[in-house]
Amino acid sequence: MNISQASMKSGLPPKTIRYYEEIGLLKADRRMNGYRDYSDRDVRRLHFLHRARDLGFSVDECRQLLSLYDDENRESAEVKALAEAKLQDIEQRIAELTSLKKALHHLVAHCHGDNRPDCPIIEGLAGNQVFCEKVFG
Numbered sequence: 001m002n003i004s005q006a007s008m009k010s011g012l013p014p015k016t017i018r019y020y021e022e023i024g025l026l027k028a029d030r031r032m033n034g035y036r037d038y039s040d041r042d043v044r045r046l047h048f049l050h051r052a053r054d055l056g057f058s059v060d061e062c063r064q065l066l067s068l069y070d071d072e073n074r075e076s077a078e079v080k081a082l083a084e085a086k087l088q089d090i091e092q093r094i095a096e097l098t099s100l101k102k103a104l105h106h107l108v109a110h111c112h113g114d115n116r117p118d119c120p121i122i123e124g125l126a127g128n129q130v131f132c133e134k135v136f137g
Helices: 003-010 014-022 040-054 059-070 076-110 120-126 129-136
Strands: none
Touching: 003 014, 003 040, 014 040, 040 059, 059 076, 076 120
């Protein structure tokens, strides 16, 4: 099948498919006219990559996962270790985002949003130490 068909079946844009081929995550066959020719196996790999990327795995992690996907003698412990590491990374990012949300919420709540020039948001972004200690304790 051509790239448009592979795109429709995998849910990935053609540009992404070309990128995955460029970085070696996928190797499509070439027809006599030079056009890419994708097999059902290629589409399954593209769908696998699409799902892995949706779950937050990096390109390098996807490379590892594809290697395990292709290895019929793989140990599920390896796959689980990669998934657990990704889960820890996501949990850490959620904690960081929660902290950022709390800080920004606090700044927004303390800004009057009127015509006066004093603004806790600007002071907080500027890193005014005295202000930050006063507002955040």
